[in-house]
Amino acid sequence: MLNFVLPVFAIVFLYSGPHSGWTALLWVIPLWLTVLIDLFSPDAWRGSPYQLPTWAYDGLLYVLAGLQISAIVLLVLMAAQLQWSSFPEVITSLSNLFAVKILVGTNSAFCGIVLAHELIHRPRRHLQALGRLLLSLVCYEHFATEHVRGHHRRVGTVHDPATARYSESYEAFWRRTVPAQFKSAWQMENQRLGLAPFKLDARLLRHRVLQGLLFELALVTVIAFGFGLSALAAFLTQAVAAVRKLEAVNYIEHWGLMRSGRSVSAADSWDTESWFTLNTMVGLARHADHHMNVTSPYQRLQRSRESPKLPYGYFAMVFFAVFMNRYFQQLLTRELREKRLGPFR
Numbered sequence: 001m002l003n004f005v006l007p008v009f010a011i012v013f014l015y016s017g018p019h020s021g022w023t024a025l026l027w028v029i030p031l032w033l034t035v036l037i038d039l040f041s042p043d044a045w046r047g048s049p050y051q052l053p054t055w056a057y058d059g060l061l062y063v064l065a066g067l068q069i070s071a072i073v074l075l076v077l078m079a080a081q082l083q084w085s086s087f088p089e090v091i092t093s094l095s096n097l098f099a100v101k102i103l104v105g106t107n108s109a110f111c112g113i114v115l116a117h118e119l120i121h122r123p124r125r126h127l128q129a130l131g132r133l134l135l136s137l138v139c140y141e142h143f144a145t146e147h148v149r150g151h152h153r154r155v156g157t158v159h160d161p162a163t164a165r166y167s168e169s170y171e172a173f174w175r176r177t178v179p180a181q182f183k184s185a186w187q188m189e190n191q192r193l194g195l196a197p198f199k200l201d202a203r204l205l206r207h208r209v210l211q212g213l214l215f216e217l218a219l220v221t222v223i224a225f226g227f228g229l230s231a232l233a234a235f236l237t238q239a240v241a242a243v244r245k246l247e248a249v250n251y252i253e254h255w256g257l258m259r260s261g262r263s264v265s266a267a268d269s270w271d272t273e274s275w276f277t278l279n280t281m282v283g284l285a286r287h288a289d290h291h292m293n294v295t296s297p298y299q300r301l302q303r304s305r306e307s308p309k310l311p312y313g314y315f316a317m318v319f320f321a322v323f324m325n326r327y328f329q330q331l332l333t334r335e336l337r338e339k340r341l342g343p344f345r
Contacts (some may be wrong), residue, residue, distance in 0.1 A: 003060065003111070003298045006034075007067040010107040014074035017096060018081050021088075024095040028102045035278075038315035044285070045303065051055045060217045061115060061282070068112040072137050074236070075104055079234030080227040093230065100139055105241025108138050110281060113246045118282050118298050120144045132212065135298035136219065138239040140213025140246070146185035152159050152294055156259030156268040156311050164337075166256035166343050167329065172250050174244070252310065253287050255332055256342040264291050266306040267341055270332075273303070274313025281314060292312045308335050 013019075013027045016046040022325060033306040039274055079100070082093040082172045112134045123254050128144070134140045147162070149151040154160035161180030186209050189195075193203045226308030269288040272278075283298030288307035290296070310317050311331050336342040 002276075003064060003282065004067070005062065006031075006107050007111045010104050010111075011067065012073050013072060013099065013103055014071060016077045017078040018092065019096060019099070020091045021095040022185060024099040026304075027099050031103055033105060034280075034315045035319045038274055038276050038313035041274045041313055043273040044275040044278045045273070052299075053082070054297070057297060061118060061127075064111055064115050065134060068108070068115065068134055068137070070109060071104065071111075072238075075100065075234055075238060076223055076227050076231045079231040082230040083155050084230070086159070095149070095245055097234060097237055101237050104234075104238040106245060108242035109166075109245035109249075111241055112137060113143075114249075114281050114284060116144070117284075118121075118146070119335075120148055121294060122297075123295065132208075136212060136215050138242040138246075139216045139220070139236075139237070140243050141216060142182050142185040142209045144212075145188060145208055146181045149188055150181075150184050151290065152264075155254060155264060155291060156257050156314050158258075160254075162250045162254070163257070164251045164255040166258075166333075168255070169325050170248060170251050170328075171325075174247055177247055177250065178243070182209075202232060218270070242313045244322075245318060248321050249314060252285075252314070252317045252321050252328075252332075252341040255306070255329075256336055258342060258345075260345065267308065267339075270319070271304055271307040272310040272313050274310075274316075277313030277315065284314060308332075309342055310337050311335070 009030065015026070019027065057334050081097070082096060083089040086095055116131040119127045119134070122128060123132075132141055132144050135143050151160055151162045154163075156163055161184060164170075164177075165187045168176075189207050189209045190197065193201075193206060195201055195203055195207070218322035220232060220235065223235050252267060257268050257270070260267070266288040269291050271288045274285060283290060283301055286298075286301035286303060288304040289301045292304075293301070312320075312341045317328070320331070
């Protein structure tokens with residue numbers, strides 16, 4: 001049930017906004033507490049509980065998807081009310097946009113994209129479509145193609161743009177991975193459809209990456225002309241913030257690891273034992289087992305003994321990766337050296 005805390009908090013912020021300057025900034029403070037909680041979270045050693053029927057775990061996904069879509073709608077409606085005609089109004093509007101970046105951007109990453117990650121791996125087409133919709137709400141729909149068909153096949157190799165290299169900083173990874181993932185997704189769709197580069201073809205209508213781009217373009221156009229530039233600025237702010245956090249997660253999940261064989265092993269992904277991360281991010285805490293058993297639903301993923309372990313949960317490690325990158329690299333280098341992985345194999 002901890003999965004509901006962040007989206008409900010974001011929805012209450014948006015529904016009650018716009019807020020005065022200092023009030024908007026105060027809404028951000030509880031979010032930083034999640035980093036502290038994750039730092040001191042106990043370890044989660046249990047396997048899958050199997051305490052509820054499958055429909056209950058699936059129902060959680062539908063509810064979270066509804067909350068994320070509602071948050072985006074409320075974001076656009078709230079931001080459309082921001083005023084810029086005087087200096088106090090500018091300060092108030094900028095404070096609200098800053099809160100949107102931190103609070104709504106984090107929710108769009110850890111609720112929206114993390115949820116989409118679970119959905120795009122499901123075999124049912126309507127769940128995959130829902131996952132693609134959630135990714136479109138942060139203008140990153142091509143992730144559905146690149147992640148499932150690219151990352152999972154090439155993880156831990158130099159050919160995978162989503163695998164962070166040893167000693168690579170987060171900012172260097174960000175600059176490299178974003179265009180490389182889009183290029184990879186576009187090329188894979190061209191290959192799937194048998195398309196020649198730079199040639200018009202009726203088969204482009206079935207190009208999933210192009211479909212995503214057109215939907216995203218239509219979405220931002222509707223927001224801009226229907227609700228104004230303030231709404232568009234808020235929407236794009238949360239989208240960029242969400243993608244930044246997604247790529248920070250990608251960064252920490254495989255940093256410094258290189259595959260030793262042709263098949264993926266548990267040692268090719270970082271895991272965390274954090275109880276808080278396990279119960280607030282569907283499936284991501286057991287990332288090694290996810291790569292070993294791609295189609296397993298999140299509630300059935302198991303703890304791996306062979307995988308390298310992050311010293312803290314995802315909330316804390318994303319903070320360290322982005323804001324204290326040298327310290328982050330020292331922590332993970334220590335684990336790689338002890339387990340003789342990566343450059344220490």
